[in-house]
Amino acid sequence: MTARIGVVTFPGSLDDRDALRAVRLAGAEAVPLFHADADLKDVDAVVLPGGFSYGDYLRAGAIARFAPVMDTIVDAAEGGMPVLGICNGFQVLTEVHLLPGSMIKNEHLHFVCRDQTLRVENAQTAWTTEYRQGEEIVVPLKNQDGQYVADAHTLDELEGEGRVAFRYVGWNPNGSRRDIAGITNARGNVVGLMPHPEHAVESGFGPDSVEGGRIGTDGLAFFTSAIKGLLARASS
Amino acid sequence: MPKIIVDVMPKPEILDPQGKAIGAALTRLGIEGFREVRQGKRFELKVHGEITDEVLAKVQHAAQTLLSNPVIEDVVSVKKTECGGNCGCGHAKSDQAPNGHKDLLA
Numbered sequence: 001m002t003a004r005i006g007v008v009t010f011p012g013s014l015d016d017r018d019a020l021r022a023v024r025l026a027g028a029e030a031v032p033l034f035h036a037d038a039d040l041k042d043v044d045a046v047v048l049p050g051g052f053s054y055g056d057y058l059r060a061g062a063i064a065r066f067a068p069v070m071d072t073i074v075d076a077a078e079g080g081m082p083v084l085g086i087c088n089g090f091q092v093l094t095e096v097h098l099l100p101g102s103m104i105k106n107e108h109l110h111f112v113c114r115d116q117t118l119r120v121e122n123a124q125t126a127w128t129t130e131y132r133q134g135e136e137i138v139v140p141l142k143n144q145d146g147q148y149v150a151d152a153h154t155l156d157e158l159e160g161e162g163r164v165a166f167r168y169v170g171w172n173p174n175g176s177r178r179d180i181a182g183i184t185n186a187r188g189n190v191v192g193l194m195p196h197p198e199h200a201v202e203s204g205f206g207p208d209s210v211e212g213g214r215i216g217t218d219g220l221a222f223f224t225s226a227i228k229g230l231l232a233r234a235s236s
Numbered sequence: 237m238p239k240i241i242v243d244v245m246p247k248p249e250i251l252d253p254q255g256k257a258i259g260a261a262l263t264r265l266g267i268e269g270f271r272e273v274r275q276g277k278r279f280e281l282k283v284h285g286e287i288t289d290e291v292l293a294k295v296q297h298a299a300q301t302l303l304s305n306p307v308i309e310d311v312v313s314v315k316k317t318e319c320g321g322n323c324g325c326g327h328a329k330s331d332q333a334p335n336g337h338k339d340l341l342a
Binding site: 058059062063066094095100101102104105106107108109147149150151175 | 246249250251253254257302303305307308
């Protein structure tokens with residue numbers, strides 16, 4: 001069996017091709033999905049990519065969340081299908097209430113683009129099992145509306161249940177509450193984060209590392225984690 | 237043409253980076269004396285025909301689902317407004333609402 005992972009293209013998505021490529025490099029079949037088509041084409045997992053769906057008009061992700069494909073994705077996610085939201089995809093996941101909280105403009109109002117260190121705070125989600133708990137990874141970060149906010153009760157709940165999946169290390173690039181870079185739902189199948197693992201999957205095109213320029217591939221394990229989980233489930 | 241105005245503001249406990257930047261710009265311009273600036277959104281919905289309770293209920297629904305995100309924003313008012321009789325559309329000035337609008341969120 002080969003795992004099939006879909007990537008949704010919304011009007012204004014930018015990183016859908018990169019996400020498809022990351023899925024292929026990780027060893028799965030990459031399936032393009034379209035916002036207006038509710039059919040998920042029998043995929044086993046879905047990635048909502050980065051970009052500026054609908055130009056970020058109204059609020060980031062606010063219009064994309066009403067796309068026909070999202071109804072099907074919400075049903076599938078509630079049934080346990082792995083769903084990963086990256087950047088704008090994370091914003092869509094909060095707008096559609098699969099993940100709590102919301103994103104507002106970066107505290108300093110600047111667009112940020114940098115290689116960012118993250119700590120893996122939960123290595124048991126569908127997208128993080130191939131990392132070690134507490135492992136530090138470097139992936140690109142690029143956003144304008146990246147400040148994660150939620151009320152204190154929600155934040156305490158996320159912390160208490162181990163649902164903070166990633167935290168910024170060294171510098172909080174956008175003012176996110178409690179340095180949160182990514183979170184998961186209670187079941188661990190839905191994960192959203194602002195940084196971009198799909199841009200750190202192939203040596204020569206990734207972030208700089210101490211061993212050399214652009215050789216970082218720390219993002220690949222997101223995809224290999226999902227694939228391993230899907231294959232294990234299929235063979236059991 | 238009758239319109240419904242929806243005003244949305246960031247929740248008081250949510251930091252408003254844009255409002256903060258605007259506040260700083262006011263100070264730079266020498267327009268001083270304000271403790272805080274917060275930026276919200278105003279939506280104008282022009283209606284086909286009369287504004288009925290049904291239309292208003294629809295706008296209330298839209299305000300809570302699409303126009304605002306209850307995690308970070310409050311719908312502070314949903315108001316009906318007439319043109320005031322000044323725009324040439326033929327709509328008469330309303331005696332009941334001389335200021336041209338009526339607040340529908342008590």
